[in-house]
Amino acid sequence: MNFLSVIEKQSCMINQEITNRGRSQVDKKKSNSQLISIARDESIKNEKPDISQNSNICIVCYERGPNAVFMNCGHGGTCYQCAIDIWKQKTECYLCRDKIIYILKVDLDERLGDLFKVVSTTQMINQFNK
Known part of the structure; x- marks a missing residue:
């Protein structure tokens, strides 16, 4: 294996890791957004006049x-x-x-x-x- 192949392979692994972390962050943001939306809906239901x-x-x-x-x-x-x-x-x-x-x-x-x-x-x- 030459030096360039090793660099390309490592670069590919790093890109994959970044992509996975990005997806994880997006999923967390979606989850947090859904929780905030649910909490807001509950708050509106329980709100007194x-x-x-x-x-x-x-x-x-x-x-x-x-x-x-x-x-x-x-x-x-x-x-x-x-x-x-x-x-x-x-x-x-x-x-x-x-x-x-x-x-x-x-x-x-x-x-x-x-x-x-x-x-x-x-x-x-x-x-x-x-």
Whole structure:
């Protein structure tokens, strides 16, 4: 075997090794990309709706509009049904722990600036008040 044959053979082996490593790197990148895509899809599925102050969804059930206000503290963010359930269970505001005296049900569509139209006022009878 002459020197040139040895060099060509080694060069061929090196090229093959580089090709194999390149394929391996590409496979790893594809695998990582697939994992990232799967994780992103799972994250989107598990993502809760936006419940910021400007949100139009109940922070308890995520189904209805936040049309209830606890009085006297004035906190809201829940729908009327969830507000009643909270009141029956704890008799206090979930945010500030003030005693709930009554619940206002408001119409989210009728407002004047920051003021909403009150549709009804609900007060508990003594059997639920603790």
